[in-house]
Amino acid sequence: MTFFNSYEGLSFDLAIILVIDLTIAIALLAAMRYLQGWSVKVDSRIELAEKDNFAFGISTAGAVAALGIVLTGAITGEAAESFLIEAIGMSAYGIFGLVLIKFGRYLHDKIALNEIDKNALIIKGNISVALVDAAAAIATAIIIRSVLMWAEDLTVDTFIAIFSAFAVSQLMMVALTRLREIRYAKRNQQASMQQALAQGQTALAIRHAGYMLAMALSFNAASHFIVYVPQAYVSNILGWLAFSVLMLICLSVLLKIVKKLVLAAINLAEEVEQQHNIGVATVELAISVAIAMILTSLMA
Template identity: 65%
Template sequence: MTLFQDFGITQELLVMLAIDLGIAVLLLALMRYMQGWSAKVNSSDELAVRDNFAFGISTAGAVAALGIVLTGAITGAAAHTYLQEAIGMASYGICGLILIKFGRFIHDKVALNHVDKTAAILKGNIPVAIVDAAAAMATALVIRAVLLWAEDLTLNTFIAIVSAFVVSQLMLVVLTRVLEITYRRRNKGQDLQQALEEGNTALAIRHAGSMIAMGFTFNAASHFMVYEPTAYITNLFGWFIFSLAMLLVLSILLWLVKKLVLARIDLSDEIERQQNIGLASVEMAISIAVAIIMTGLMA
């Protein structure tokens, strides 16, 4: 214990960390089983008996998303008592879990409204599963950004989380519609959602990169806003304005970086028609890298 004390690690801190870790593990396990319950299937059978890769990808995205949310709760200041720490961690975790699942529902019914994501994933559609996983992680990045931005465990904190969540879902829908319009223009009126349903994995990887990058822009937007617990309308409007501005800046930077890094390559032909997964992965990496760099610069 003397060595721990030299580094400022006390018994109280170790207990707090054990509480946080224990609750986190329980919530991650719960998220895994909720994937099966929401689809009305046995998750163990889908993962290990039917070897449904698409279901595994979707579940992986949901579990990773919850882990991202929990980092926003764990990195906060320790509570005054063990009970407060447990309540705070569980509350943030359950709130994040519910919003991730609700966000998946919204993305299914509004953003990808021409595709039954649950049915497609159960049939083993990997492109749809990739987009589903990315949407969950993008939503989680937003929730994490708000957890780090807001303060204390109060009703106002949860109102702030819900406000940013609403804006994030709107941005995901807008992003999907913009990608659809662009895809339709370059492919003689063909539908992006139909291409995903028909198995274009490269297109799904590109789409996933765009959504995850958008999630990181919310972190960048949080640096421009001061948390006012009761300024509900101001917070909501502020998240909308700054997240939209960050998304526009990101789009311009991505256009420029892709022109330089992927010069003399026809991305439209390679990804949309030749279904070049390798090149799509590079484009996804560029999108996420630029978003992370932008977030770091804003901090």
């Protein structure tokens, strides 16, 4: 009887914690939807429901999905010492994740997509730019989640470690974009990949989205090899940097081999970059994500 009563008490406590986590998660997801409109100074309801702006919808969907991914990293499945600590921890990680997502998108806009005005293009209904924006947000969220799962406790050191890995991930996102731009320019008489996206080349956007998601998934593998040491700030950031570069190289080599096998006898550059073949681009995206997931699973 004593055991049964204890089990009942434990179940009740877990139910309360579940309600706390769900309430905070729902509140943050709702805030993200409105934050999308506030950040570009538009009414999200008007853009989504009256103007039927598909691009804004895609961008908002990416932001909401990204926050949901981050929140899964904040929910550890372990009960905190008290309901208050659980609420504080969930809120702190959730809000910090939301801030990092927005900051990551800001950096992506200003550095990675420095040739175009992303927000203005999305408001005008540019689907291609919206797809890249959504993929960048989700990729950032995948990385933040992996770091949340890697770090431990709720201290200043934890947030420093999370931000350090986040900074490395954003550097790698910019490096990936620049690498793709260089390759695109070589194949298209020095044309700009960013300008091609601004002109609405959806196939190009889909393929680039696949590369960003694949890089984020492969970045996740680092959490299985780097030991979290709270105050080892330099070694933590160098470890994430070294491992992410290694994983990006491995991923690039594997993707080149697999795409030549799966999409044999197909000129990918011509189909995607010149003929704007969305079907081929989507297959490329699927291959990129699949290989990254397989690589990450093997590393785990």
